[in-house]
Amino acid sequence: MKDVFTGKLVRLSAVDPEEMSKAFTRWNRDSEYTRLLMMSAQPLSSAKAIQKWMEKEMEGVSPTDFFFTIRTLDENKLLGGLGLNVISWAARESFIAIFIGEREDWGKGYGTDAMSIVLRYAFTELNLQRVSLGVFEYNPRAIRSYEKVGFQHEGRMRKYLNHEGKRWDLFYMGILREEWLQMQNGDKT
Amino acid sequence: MRDLFRGELVRITAEEPEARAKSEVRWQRDTEFHRLADSDAAQITSERKIKEWFEKQAEQGFKPERHPFSVRTLDEDKYIGFFGLWVDLIHSVAWVGIGIGERDFWGKGYGTDMMKLCLQYAFTELCVERVSLGLHEYNPRALRSYEKCGFRLEGRTRKDILREGRRTDTLWMGILREEWLQMQNGDLI
Numbered sequence: 001m002k003d004v005f006t007g008k009l010v011r012l013s014a015v016d017p018e019e020m021s022k023a024f025t026r027w028n029r030d031s032e033y034t035r036l037l038m039m040s041a042q043p044l045s046s047a048k049a050i051q052k053w054m055e056k057e058m059e060g061v062s063p064t065d066f067f068f069t070i071r072t073l074d075e076n077k078l079l080g081g082l083g084l085n086v087i088s089w090a091a092r093e094s095f096i097a098i099f100i101g102e103r104e105d106w107g108k109g110y111g112t113d114a115m116s117i118v119l120r121y122a123f124t125e126l127n128l129q130r131v132s133l134g135v136f137e138y139n140p141r142a143i144r145s146y147e148k149v150g151f152q153h154e155g156r157m158r159k160y161l162n163h164e165g166k167r168w169d170l171f172y173m174g175i176l177r178e179e180w181l182q183m184q185n186g187d188k189t
Numbered sequence: 190m191r192d193l194f195r196g197e198l199v200r201i202t203a204e205e206p207e208a209r210a211k212s213e214v215r216w217q218r219d220t221e222f223h224r225l226a227d228s229d230a231a232q233i234t235s236e237r238k239i240k241e242w243f244e245k246q247a248e249q250g251f252k253p254e255r256h257p258f259s260v261r262t263l264d265e266d267k268y269i270g271f272f273g274l275w276v277d278l279i280h281s282v283a284w285v286g287i288g289i290g291e292r293d294f295w296g297k298g299y300g301t302d303m304m305k306l307c308l309q310y311a312f313t314e315l316c317v318e319r320v321s322l323g324l325h326e327y328n329p330r331a332l333r334s335y336e337k338c339g340f341r342l343e344g345r346t347r348k349d350i351l352r353e354g355r356r357t358d359t360l361w362m363g364i365l366r367e368e369w370l371q372m373q374n375g376d377l378i
Contacts, residue, residue: 063254063278089253089278090316127279 004121005068007113010079012068012121017058020069021051023078027101036139037099039161064089066121070100070114079105082118084131092129094122112145119149119180129177136161137168150175150183191376193310195263196302201310204259204268206247210240212268216290225328226288228350228359254278256315260303262294269294272307276315283317296330304338312369313377319365325350326358339364339372 005012025047027033034042045053058067066084071077080100087093096118100111122128133151135142151173160170194201214236216222223231246257257273270289277283285307289300311320322340324331332342340362348356370377 063252086278089276089281090314092281092316125279127281 002120004125005117006073007117008073009108009113010070010072010110010117012082012114012117013071015054015058015067015069015081017051017054019078020081021047021054023101024050027080027099030103032103033099033101035163036136036142037097039136066126068118070098070110072110079110080114082114084118084122084126086126086128087132092127093132094126094128094130095132095134096122097133107141111142112148115145115149119175123177123180130174132172132174135171135173136163137171138163143171143173146173150179152179191309193314194306196306197263198297198299198302199260199262199269199306201258201306202261202268206240206243208268209243209259210236212290213239213243216288219290219292222288222290222292224352225325225331228325256310258307258310260289260299262299267291267294269299270303272303274307274311274315274320276317281316281318283311283315283320285311285320285322287322300331301334301337304334308338308364308369312366317366319363321361321363324360324362325352326360327352332360332362335362339368341368 025045028042028044031042057065064086066086067081068083069081070079072079079102080098082096082098084094084096087095096115098111098115098118100106119131122131131151132154133146135146137156152175153171154174155172157170157172159167161168214234217232217234217239220231254276255273256276258271259268260270260272261268269291270287272285272287275284275286285304287300287304287307289295289303308320311317320340322335324335326345336342341364342360343363344361346359346361349359350357
C-alpha cells in the first residue's frame, strides 16, 4: 500500500505558520511568482502579519479546508504549498490552489508530483467526486502540469485579467473521480 | 413539487434558544420520554442552562456535518419535537436522532411524518448514501414507525441497556438511498 502523503519527488507535510510566513516574505518579493499565483495587487507583508493571518485561517478544525506544505523527499526542502477546499460535501466538489515558491524549483516536476499526491488524497481519503482549479492563460507551465495529472479544460472567462499591458483569459480545469480512477490502472491506495 | 420543510401533519422549523429551552425543560422531566429517547442517566437541568447550551450551539453557526431541526404541527402550529442529522462527510452517511416531547402527539403519525421529512432532507439535500439509527428494544412504537418510513432492521447489540433491573437490546436500523428513491415513485423534489 502506498503512503498517502508521499510521491516520487516530494511529500506533503503539515503547515507551520511561523515557517511558512518567513518563506512567504521571500517568495512574495518575486513579482513573477505572485503574477502566476494571484490576480490581486500583492502588498508586501511582514512575516508577523502573514503568520497572524495564517493562524487565524487555521483556527479550529475545519472539515472543509485542507492545507499542506510541499517538501522534497531527498533534502526535506520546503518548496511551496497547496490548499484543497471542499466547496460542497453534498455535491462532493472541491477547488485546489498550488504554488512552488522559488524559481529554481520551477519546471522540475515538483508541482506535478505534489498535485498527483493531493488528487489521490481527494479521491481516496476524502472520497470527492470532482477537483477543480483556475489557471491564468499566461501560465502554460502550470497548464501543462495539470494536463499531465489528468485535468481537463472545462471553460474560460475571456479577458479576465491584466498582465503586462494585455488582457488574458482565466481557464477552468477539472478532473472527475471516474477519470482519475481510470488513470490509476487498478493501482489504488 | 413537494415542499422540503412541510409534511402532511408537521413542518420543520428553526426555533430560538428561548423557545427550545422552555419546551426542553418540560420534556426532560418526563421520565418515559427520557427512557424512550435516551440511554443516559436522567438529569434535571435548569431552563437557563439549557438555553445557554442552545445559544452556544447557535453561535457555532452552520456546520456541514450537523443539521438540527425543530418541528411544529401544521394545524395548531404547536412546537412538539425535534430531529437532527449527523453526517459523516467522508463516507456520505448520516445518523438520525428524533423525538416528540409532547405526549399528546405520540402514536398519531406525527413521528412518521417527521421522519419522512428528515429522510427527504437527507437524500435530496445532503445527498447521503444511507441513514442509520438506533433504538431501544422496548420501543416497538418507534420500530413500527421507522419501518413505515422504509428503515430495515440491520442488527442488534444484545443486552446493551440496563433499565429497571432488566437488560435489553439496542436495535440498529438503516435505509439506503436506492431503497428510498424506489419508495418515492419518481415523485422527487
